Amino acid sequence: MTTRKNSGTATPAKRQRTTSTGSASERRDHLVKLAAELFARKGFQATTVREIADEAGILSGSLYHHFDSKETIVDEVLSTFLDDLIARYRAAVETSSDPRTVLSEMVRIGFGTLEPHRAAITVMQNDWNYLRQFERFNYLVKAEDEVEQIWVTQIKAGQAVGQFRADVDPKLTYRMIRDTIWVAVRWFRPGGRLNTGGLAEHYITVLFDGLATGERTTQRKG
Amino acid sequence: MTTRKNSGTATPAKRQRTTSTGSASERRDHLVKLAAELFARKGFQATTVREIADEAGILSGSLYHHFDSKETIVDEVLSTFLDDLIARYRAAVETSSDPRTVLSEMVRIGFGTLEPHRAAITVMQNDWNYLRQFERFNYLVKAEDEVEQIWVTQIKAGQAVGQFRADVDPKLTYRMIRDTIWVAVRWFRPGGRLNTGGLAEHYITVLFDGLATGERTTQRKG
Amino acid sequence: MTTRKNSGTATPAKRQRTTSTGSASERRDHLVKLAAELFARKGFQATTVREIADEAGILSGSLYHHFDSKETIVDEVLSTFLDDLIARYRAAVETSSDPRTVLSEMVRIGFGTLEPHRAAITVMQNDWNYLRQFERFNYLVKAEDEVEQIWVTQIKAGQAVGQFRADVDPKLTYRMIRDTIWVAVRWFRPGGRLNTGGLAEHYITVLFDGLATGERTTQRKG
Amino acid sequence: MTTRKNSGTATPAKRQRTTSTGSASERRDHLVKLAAELFARKGFQATTVREIADEAGILSGSLYHHFDSKETIVDEVLSTFLDDLIARYRAAVETSSDPRTVLSEMVRIGFGTLEPHRAAITVMQNDWNYLRQFERFNYLVKAEDEVEQIWVTQIKAGQAVGQFRADVDPKLTYRMIRDTIWVAVRWFRPGGRLNTGGLAEHYITVLFDGLATGERTTQRKG
DNA sequence: AATGAATGAGGCTTCATTCAT
């Protein structure tokens, strides 16, 4: 029971505990949260199920009342994040604003996930390479593709209407933006000099107007 | 036997094989290279010593004639890369060119390591979090600090002479540049549309002049 | 609650459910039947209580309202069969027919249990070895001994009156007959070429008159 | 290494340890023998790898230096037996004697394996049902089919030349003979009243000439 | 320089059973 499979969408279907009074699901979610923290801190492989269970104050075997396997847990960590992220991107796109506005918003969304989804993002950064080899995580690649398409579409639209310079590669540019945002999870700590909002604005500045002062001098051949 | 300790510099001393007939050292280097590929592909933890030995056509126990431990191997992978990188940065700085030129060069150096040090960079990206918990890898943090200092110095110098806008945070900006370069190792494949040189130029363009066309509109409060 | 102990007879006493509304006992019997099928198909050890519960549409813990333990369930499967079998043998013996007639009838009885007690016989064949090590299943050996005595008595009687050749070992012969009948459960499937009646007649033919044609040529020394 | 796969023949290929001095293989064979005894006594599932290792005086993990898995061990137990058995049957058939002589010899061969292959036969009897569900043991079914074909061919030949009565079913008769022989492993103990040779002769007597004295009276309808 | 056998610690998982609700 509680078997989780990949649905037709980018991420797998969430569990459905029809008989649950809500507290069953809460317990499960709590365990996922604890596990996510450990995965983020130590890495998926280096985190033992015993550590997760210890953190929850139960025995390791008891975890299997809630999850099929250790992988099921990390699956839930990642898919919860991706579901949320993609939903937000879609909403931003649907405002039908001009590309630059949409792109700014998407940058803000990205940085905005840094805090609530810190653990999941960290896991995705560090353990992506390991997890991707398992068939059950194929949906990660699918989700990644969908996200890429959303970004690239906006960049191209911006170039078409003259908001973005035409001599940069859309796909490459997307990757640079994406990487810059997510990798920040490695050093960003809430309560520091800048909050994620500040980070986003800082990045938007550099991204749109560049680091240099004065006349623009670089020239892409295309 | 072949004990490796951290030297006074950023990275630990290289092996000293007194008996080194030349070929002994070559054999060792070869093994390190094989291991690096596996570490990059599967992750440090997920790579077993048996897999490394298999790749070399020997038994796993035989690896211990060459290395104290699995960690010694990854240590060699990482320190070789860091030694090379820092040496190049230092050389760039020592040209005493203006900050913008130096920074451009450093970006080029960064992208330039993507190919020759692909495996090492991948390991550093993916397994940093895990490795850092072991005392023996403290030098990684030291090396990272030294690199940060080199970059931040240049950025500040550029702001001082008016080449870089003053309303961006030097440290934050460094991290964004750094991340963007290294994370490219995840998707960069030699032989694709762009080589690492092209990548560097593309990035330099966006970095200095921004994505937007027309008048600069963003304004940092500082 | 529902403690089952070995009675003075060959097999343990059946459950006594004082509250038995009739439907309670039916529910219990139904569960035993489901379990028997699983035990037969997968083996006692390989069948989990969860599988039994799944089959019944309840949770595994709920089974413990009906049975003390997994062993109690298999106990009921086996003793139900043995009770029935021994009762039938006794009835056959009590007809006081001549030994050959009685023996024929006992062969028919044996094959006749193949269908109604298929699951129980299968379990007995496959898991006897495992179950016998537990004290609670001592009665299995007792029942086996009683059955052996019934058969051997008939064979010896047949030899005494000259119906059976005197140069065969009664105990050995019994075992061969017994084995041949029960092991058939491994391949017998209702609806095939022969029903159990046909099987019995086939076996009686070979058993009494042998496979060979013409003069009898074998000669036992003992 | 030492991967064992099913060859094209009835049973899987034996290991090939080219570099072994013979003692490596001996160690392995010794471990297989110890395991076979335990499997026979307690059943495959009920035997833990720890028990096998204990018996050999090593740690359970050390077993995995010699075998991939617990199943690999039982695989070796069974395939060694089947290889031997089938080879003997083939040799008997190739003497080109008359069917009755060949069949007698095959009965003797069967009983003759009871002692040297007692453990393997016991495992096959008790754990067949469990093991057959795993793909890797498909060859068991194949071997069984080959054996059946050898027997049925002889029985039919005997009927054709008039040595065996024509009104018995060859396949059914084979199964009865087979079962009677193998199931004897459950109660046969070396050193008892009869050795396996005596057992074989006893069975041949009953099999060919029947249990009854006087005129043959049974009549199969065909 | 390498082999082959073994260690020892630990990992993930299974499962019969218990018990409060």
Added chain:
DNA sequence: AATGAATGAAGCCTCATTCAT
């Protein structure tokens, strides 16, 4: 009569490492 959570013991297997040869 059943649920849902948990226990506790045990099971199979992995793997870095050691060491005699």
